[in-house]
Amino acid sequence: MEAKRTLKKISVVAAAAGAAALLLGIGNVYAKKPFTAAEAEDQQRELLAMVKKGDDLWHSDKLGTNGLACANCHPDASASNPHTWPKYQTDLGKVGTLRDMINWCIMVPLQGQAIDVNSEQMVAMETYATYMHRGVKLAPAKDEQHGGVPVKSGPGYPTGDDGNR
């Protein structure tokens, strides 16, 4: 009963907020005030620093033991297909995430040791692969090999000085 009433209250508030937004002519409804330009910039900087870390790891031959890097088979993180995960993956033998697959690739084709799935390294690689597919429609389990976003120059993400923004 209590829960129902709370839900009702929330929906009323949400409706009011939506109406207010409409009145103000704003397209988005925020849980709190929109981030300031400075805040948004900080967040973007943090994100891109993580993308860069991931890019470096993706191109590193230190994750494995046979000289190979993720980028050997997945230049620009192509064919990592971040938009299709989670899914049942036959090599994993289960429904797994992109992180599981990154570890599988480190262990099998690269002949290395799996890394902690919650480590910053893993977050970085997942961030890089996903960022290189920005704008690609989510399609869990879709049987598709995606080339990623087309890249003209630079590393494929904004670095501030390569006109890639």
Next chain:
Amino acid sequence: MDKFSRRDFLGLSFKAGAATMVAGLVTPSVGSVLGLGGVAEAATRKITPFTFAVLTDSHLFDIEAHKFDAILAKGVADVNNMKQRPDFVIYAGDLAQLGKEAELSKGKKILDKLKVPYRIIPGEHDWYRDLGKAWTGMFGADHWSFDHKGVHFIGMNSILIPDFWTQRGLTPEERMGFVAELECHQCGPWGVHEQQLQWLEEDVKKLSPDTPVVVFTHSPLWNYYPRWNFQTSDATEIHGILRKFDKVMAVHGHVHQVVYNQIGNIVSAGVMSTSWPWPYPPVELPYPNIKMNRVDPADIYDGLGSHELNLSANFDGVVQYHAFSDVLPDNVKRGVKL
């Protein structure tokens, strides 16, 4: 030299499907458009039919018993066991991964087990540790031509890039490291450059237009995906020089995949590696039906293979992709006509 514009060239190589038709409209001077199936409108001179084989992109590491050693060895064994014994083998570059002499000599040792002669051109991975010193010491000239049973064969070094290392004070290892990344955004697009263009012009000067020509470069002679150097920067000039011929077959490595295109009188095929397969880049393929399937990353032989090219008396060619695993759709399995 009669050239068609860079813009037209880019336009017709990027537009899929109708590309060659559009090309015919936009640049009628390009020459007769070949129907898919490779029948030239103007007949080339008759030749003695024969077969040759193609291997490429082994990317050998200086690591003992590396898995890629075994895959190249499998390619060599495959060629040696071909039912139709090839007259020779062309190796289309990237024998080594990091341009080390040890990698190249390991590769040469494996290639020397071929029971037929082979000719070789360099790839970027062979070259940028010592700027071709070890490679040329081992294999000789990086561009060449020869005639065989009525066909004129040309091989060129298509991976030349302007000096980006001296000013930055890069060590040979650092330079090689940059170039070894497919996305090499530090080095830019590569090509055959002026000296080889002059050589090519001279090489084909005395040949009549009905001479059957096969040209080998490491990278494609069309603008496929420049980001990954799936291109040759002076392909337009090469097309211009070769335009006088009724029909030219171009075969290239570098892309580690099955891919096909026709531009004017040049019909080209990309072939599989013996190291790892590359995904199709985020651009439309000009001939989307001629490609390989997705590979199973657990199978180290998947997406890789050797190739034979059969040439008929009329200079019709068929590329037989000998995939080491079942990665080819039926139409490609039957052979791709050039």
